[in-house]
Each structure stands twice: as structure tokens, then as C-alpha cells.
Amino acid sequence: MPKGRSFAAKLAHDISTEGKMICPKCNTEVKKVKIIRSKKSKAGSWMPKYEMISVCKCNEKDVMAGKV
Ligand SMILES: [Zn+2]
Numbered sequence: 117m118p119k120g121r122s123f124a125a126k127l128a129h130d131i132s133t134e135g136k137m138i139c140p141k142c143n144t145e146v147k148k149v150k151i152i153r154s155k156k157s158k159a160g161s162w163m164p165k166y167e168m169i170s171v172c173k174c175n176e177k178d179v180m181a182g183k184v
Contacts, residue, residue: 137170139172139173139174141172141174142172142173142174144172144173145172146171146172147171147172148168148169148170148171149168149169149170149179150166150167150168151166151167151168151169151179151184152164152165152166152167153165
């Protein structure tokens with residue numbers, strides 16, 4: 117595939133994904149992922165804490181490993 121054509125295909129892709137975020141570092145779509153953290157309350161019981169995080173190639177391995 118000529119280089120120019122792949123660039124055009126990429127542009128079309130970017131237009132079709134309008135509204136989505138593309139990470140400038142890894143050039144992949146940044147997805148919003150809901151994660152649940154267990155947080156211990158002062159009373160000593162575990163409370164689930166919901167959080168939205170942005171995931172792209174830069175941090176997806178860490179997210180999958182539970183580091184984020
Ligand atoms: Zn990234």
C-alpha cells in the first residue's frame with residue numbers, strides 16, 4: 117500500500133471517530149473505563165469506589181495489571 121493512501125485511510129478513520137479522543141503519544145483511541153477500587157472506610161468496612169479512568173496503549177498494561 118502506498119504511503120499516501122494509508123494516510124488518507126487514517127484521516128477517514130479519524131473523521132469517523134469524531135468525538136473520541138486519540139492519544140497523541142501512542143495514537144490509539146483513549147477509552148473511558150470504569151474501574152472499582154475497594155476503599156476502607158473509617159468504620160472499617162470496605163466501600164467500593166467507582167472511578168472513570170482514561171485508557172490507551174500508554175497505560176493499558178498497568179490498568180489491566182491493576183496498578184492504576
Ligand atoms: Zn497513549
